[in-house]
Amino acid sequence: MNAIDITGCTKKYGSLPALNGLSLSLPPGQIVGLLGENGCGKTTLLKILAGALTQYDGEVMIHGQRPGPETKAMVSFLPDASFLAGGVTIEEAVAYFRDFFFDFNEPKCRDLLGIFGLDAGRKLNTLSKGMREKVQLSLAMSREAKVFLLDEPISGVDPAAREVILSAIVRDLNPEALVLISTHLIHDLEPVLDGVAMMRYGQVLMADSVDHLREVHHKSVDELFREVYR
Numbered sequence: 001m002n003a004i005d006i007t008g009c010t011k012k013y014g015s016l017p018a019l020n021g022l023s024l025s026l027p028p029g030q031i032v033g034l035l036g037e038n039g040c041g042k043t044t045l046l047k048i049l050a051g052a053l054t055q056y057d058g059e060v061m062i063h064g065q066r067p068g069p070e071t072k073a074m075v076s077f078l079p080d081a082s083f084l085a086g087g088v089t090i091e092e093a094v095a096y097f098r099d100f101f102f103d104f105n106e107p108k109c110r111d112l113l114g115i116f117g118l119d120a121g122r123k124l125n126t127l128s129k130g131m132r133e134k135v136q137l138s139l140a141m142s143r144e145a146k147v148f149l150l151d152e153p154i155s156g157v158d159p160a161a162r163e164v165i166l167s168a169i170v171r172d173l174n175p176e177a178l179v180l181i182s183t184h185l186i187h188d189l190e191p192v193l194d195g196v197a198m199m200r201y202g203q204v205l206m207a208d209s210v211d212h213l214r215e216v217h218h219k220s221v222d223e224l225f226r227e228v229y230r
């Protein structure tokens with residue numbers, strides 16, 4: 001069974017379609033980059049899959065179920081904006097995840113926070129954007145979820161730290177999990193990606209494995225992306 005099956009999904013804000021008959025199927029057990037220009041609908045798609053946007057047309061299935069309470073239990077969603085109140089400490093945020101998510105792997109989270117050098121006593125509103133992203137990513141990736149939806153997870157992180165973060169993300173990942181990551185940082189993410197889905201105007205232009213794309217086009221995904229969107 002596919003991790004994600006979307007057929008003819010249309011989502012309008014007012015009269016303007018953010019998703020325009022989008023179809024996409026992704027099997028489990030891979031890391032997929034969701035690529036595309038500003039405003040092409042990446043965040044909208046992730047929100048629908050996460051169950052955060054419920055008004056749309058078309059069919060959306062996650063492991064055979066429509067987005068709802070059952071799928072939320074197996075989906076870990078990292079939105080592009082901060083999802084934690086600023087006044088709480090990292091320790092309190094960890095406690096929140098422990099209480100709310102039965103699949104939260106606390107030792108894994110503490111391990112990641114340690115790798116990122118984050119002191120659990122710090123309040124979130126005293127952290128830089130990149131540090132806050134590391135906290136949220138540590139929390140989101142520490143659920144034993146079947147599907148991870150990450151919206152621009154490392155845009156605020158300095159380039160040198162991105163590699164450490166990416167290898168921490170993929171380490172110990174359930175081989176059956178699907179990780180869908182929206183990003184503009186294709187070059188940085190390419191080493192960890194198994195596949196990409198390229199979007200334009202609310203549709204998927206192309207979805208393929210990274211190996212197959214490189215074989216057919218004799219280019220890196222980064223180069224191919226620049227060509228497609230020129």
Ligand SMILES: Nc1ncnc2c1ncn2[C@@H]1O[C@H](COP(=O)(O)OP(=O)(O)OP(=O)(O)O)[C@@H](O)[C@H]1O
Nearest residue numbers: 013014017018036037038039040041042043044045
């Ligand atoms: N709450 C909203 N109200 C009205 N229009 C919206 C809303 N959210 C998104 N849109 C519109 O829907 C379209 C898709 O937006 P979306 O945020 O999904 O794009 P994106 O691919 O994630 O962009 P970016 O790369 O800039 O993050 C855009 O035209 C945007 O203006």
